[in-house]
Amino acid sequence: MKAIQVHQYGGIEVLQLEEVSMPIPQNDEVLIQVKAAALNPVDSKIRNGYLKDAFPSTFPYIPGWEAAGIVSAVGKKVTGFAAGDEVITRTPFPKGGGYAQYMTAAETQVIHKPAALSFPEAASVSIVGAAAYTALFQVARLQAGQKLFILGVSGSVGSLAAQMAQKAGATVISTANGHTDIDVALDLVGAPAQDALWPLLKKDGLLVSSATPPSQEKAKQYGVNATFMMTSPDRSIMELVAGMAAKGEISLKIGKVLPLDQAREAQALMDGRTIKGKIVLEP
Numbered sequence: 165m166k167a168i169q170v171h172q173y174g175g176i177e178v179l180q181l182e183e184v185s186m187p188i189p190q191n192d193e194v195l196i197q198v199k200a201a202a203l204n205p206v207d208s209k210i211r212n213g214y215l216k217d218a219f220p221s222t223f224p225y226i227p228g229w230e231a232a233g234i235v236s237a238v239g240k241k242v243t244g245f246a247a248g249d250e251v252i253t254r255t256p257f258p259k260g261g262g263y264a265q266y267m268t269a270a271e272t273q274v275i276h277k278p279a280a281l282s283f284p285e286a287a288s289v290s291i292v293g294a295a296a297y298t299a300l301f302q303v304a305r306l307q308a309g310q311k312l313f314i315l316g317v318s319g320s321v322g323s324l325a326a327q328m329a330q331k332a333g334a335t336v337i338s339t340a341n342g343h344t345d346i347d348v349a350l351d352l353v354g355a356p357a358q359d360a361l362w363p364l365l366k367k368d369g370l371l372v373s374s375a376t377p378p379s380q381e382k383a384k385q386y387g388v389n390a391t392f393m394m395t396s397p398d399r400s401i402m403e404l405v406a407g408m409a410a411k412g413e414i415s416l417k418i419g420k421v422l423p424l425d426q427a428r429e430a431q432a433l434m435d436g437r438t439i440k441g442k443i444v445l446e447p
Contacts, residue, residue, distance in 0.1 A: 196234065202230050204291050205435075206291075225258065228264070229259075253275075254273055295395050346365050346369055348369065
C-alpha cells in the first residue's frame with residue numbers, strides 16, 4: 165500500500181511517499197481503509213522534533229492521528245465492528261498511521277461514523293472537538309451564564325469551543341477591551357500572547373491553556389487559577405462530539421482536501437496558516 169513515512173526529524177521534505185506492507189491488525193485492533201485523514205498542528209511539531217521529549221518518535225513512522233474510513237478486517241477479540249462499517253478513529257501519540265491507504269487502531273480508539281458526516285468531516289472532529297470539549301467542560305466546568313474569552317477563536321479548536329460554549333448557555337466574549345470580569349479564559353495560542361489574558365479574569369477566575377503551561381506565579385499575583393491541559397483518545401468524547409456534528413449543533417469548516425501524494429503541500433499550507441478550516445488528505 166502507499167503511505168507517507170518519516171525517517172528523521174525535519175521539515176516537510178522528510179515526508180516521503182513510499183510503498184509499504186499492509187498493516188496486520190492485532191487481536192484487539194481494527195484494520196481501516198482510510199478515506200480521509202485530517203491534519204493538525206501537532207503533526208508538524210512531531211515531524212520537526214519540537215515534541216520529541218514528550219512524544220519521541222520511532223523511525224520510520226506514518227503520521228496522522230485522526231482519520232475516517234471503512235473497516236476491512238478485525239482482530240479475533242473485536243466485537244463492536246465488522247468489515248464494511250464506516251468508522252472514525254483517533255490513535256494515541258506517537259502511533260499515528262493516518263497518512264496511508266490502510267491503518268490499524270485499537271477497538272477502544274474507534275467509533276461508528278454518523279451517516280450525516282462525510283469522510284473528511286468525520287476525520288476532522290476527533291482531536292479538535294475533544295480538545296474544545298475537554299477544556300470547557302471537564303477542566304473549566306463551564307456553566308450557563310458564565311463569560312468565556314477564547315484566545316485563538318478563529319482556529320478549529322477555538323471555533324468549536326465558541327459553538328459549544330454558546331450551546332451550553334455561556335457568553336463568548338470576542339474582544340478583550342474593557343473586560344475584567346471573565347470567568348474562564350481559554351488560551352489556544354500560548355506565550356507571549358497568553359500574558360494579555362491575566363487582567364481579563366475576575367478574582368478566582370480560571371485560565372486554561374493547551375498551548376503553553378501558564379505561570380503559577382502570575383496566577384497567584386492576579387488572584388486567579390491556571391492550568392495546562394492535554395487530551396488523549398477518549399471514545400465517549402469522540403462519540404459525543406461526532407454526534408453533535410452530525411446533528412448540526414457544531415460545524416467545522418473543511419478548508420482544503422488534497423490527495424495523499426501532496427502531504428508536503430498540505431503540511432506547508434497548515435504551517436503557513438493560509439487556509440481557513442481543516443486540511444484533509446484523501447489516500
